[in-house]
Amino acid sequence: MHSFGYRANALLTFAITILALICAIASFTDSFNHPTPLAQVKVLNINWFHKQPNGNDEVSMTLNISADLQSLFTWNTKQVFVFLAAEYETKKNALNQISLWDGIIQSKEHAKFWTHTSNKYRFIDQGSNLRGKEFNLTMHWHVMPKTGKMLADKIVIPGYRLPEEYR
Numbered sequence: 001m002h003s004f005g006y007r008a009n010a011l012l013t014f015a016i017t018i019l020a021l022i023c024a025i026a027s028f029t030d031s032f033n034h035p036t037p038l039a040q041v042k043v044l045n046i047n048w049f050h051k052q053p054n055g056n057d058e059v060s061m062t063l064n065i066s067a068d069l070q071s072l073f074t075w076n077t078k079q080v081f082v083f084l085a086a087e088y089e090t091k092k093n094a095l096n097q098i099s100l101w102d103g104i105i106q107s108k109e110h111a112k113f114w115t116h117t118s119n120k121y122r123f124i125d126q127g128s129n130l131r132g133k134e135f136n137l138t139m140h141w142h143v144m145p146k147t148g149k150m151l152a153d154k155i156v157i158p159g160y161r162l163p164e165e166y167r
């Protein structure tokens with residue numbers, strides 16, 4: 001006859017095996033989800049645009065950021081980190097990336113939103129390259145799963161341009 005300890009141990013082993021199996025299935029089925037996230041950003045206003053005393057350009061903008069990231073959520077999604085970046089090219093760097101706004105989305109219900117905001121983080125160039133500068137706005141996301149590996153991707157929204165003159 002098996003002792004209680006033996007049976008408890010067998011039960012625990014069984015439970016752990018099932019749990020590991022569920023985790024494997026969770027991250028596996030997750031890889032079949034082909035998300036179709038949408039993002040749209042409008043620059044509603046250039047609040048001000050100047051050169052700082054140290055020679056670096058800085059701009060403040062009002063943005064309308066709207067997104068539908070609901071398709072990123074599966075039952076294995078813990079949360080989604082999003083950030084909006086301005087990306088542009090200068091003589092010195094092929095890619096300058098400046099984060100303007102970010103957020104953490106905790107649930108699918110909150111993954112479809114719009115927000116009317118000025119840039120949360122400062123848009124400062126390392127120099128005075130911003131007058132008339134073309135730039136892209138990119139919505140980046142990191143999907144943090146309950147189990148399995150993190151997923152990251154982005155949507156590029158091209159075709160923005162800063163004013164030719166400081167204001």
Ligand SMILES: *[C@@H]1O[C@H](CO)[C@@H](O)[C@H](O)[C@H]1NC(C)=O
Nearest residue numbers: 040044064065066114115116
């Ligand atoms: C922001 O964009 C959303 C979606 O395009 C729109 O419904 C909303 O009215 C806009 N808000 C402002 C303040 O422009």
Ligand SMILES: *[C@@H]1O[C@H](CO)[C@@H](O)[C@H](O)[C@H]1NC(C)=O
Nearest residue numbers: 087088089094095136156158
């Ligand atoms: C901006 O987007 C366009 C079109 O996707 C791309 O060709 C260009 O390289 C992007 N610019 C930067 C600086 O990433």
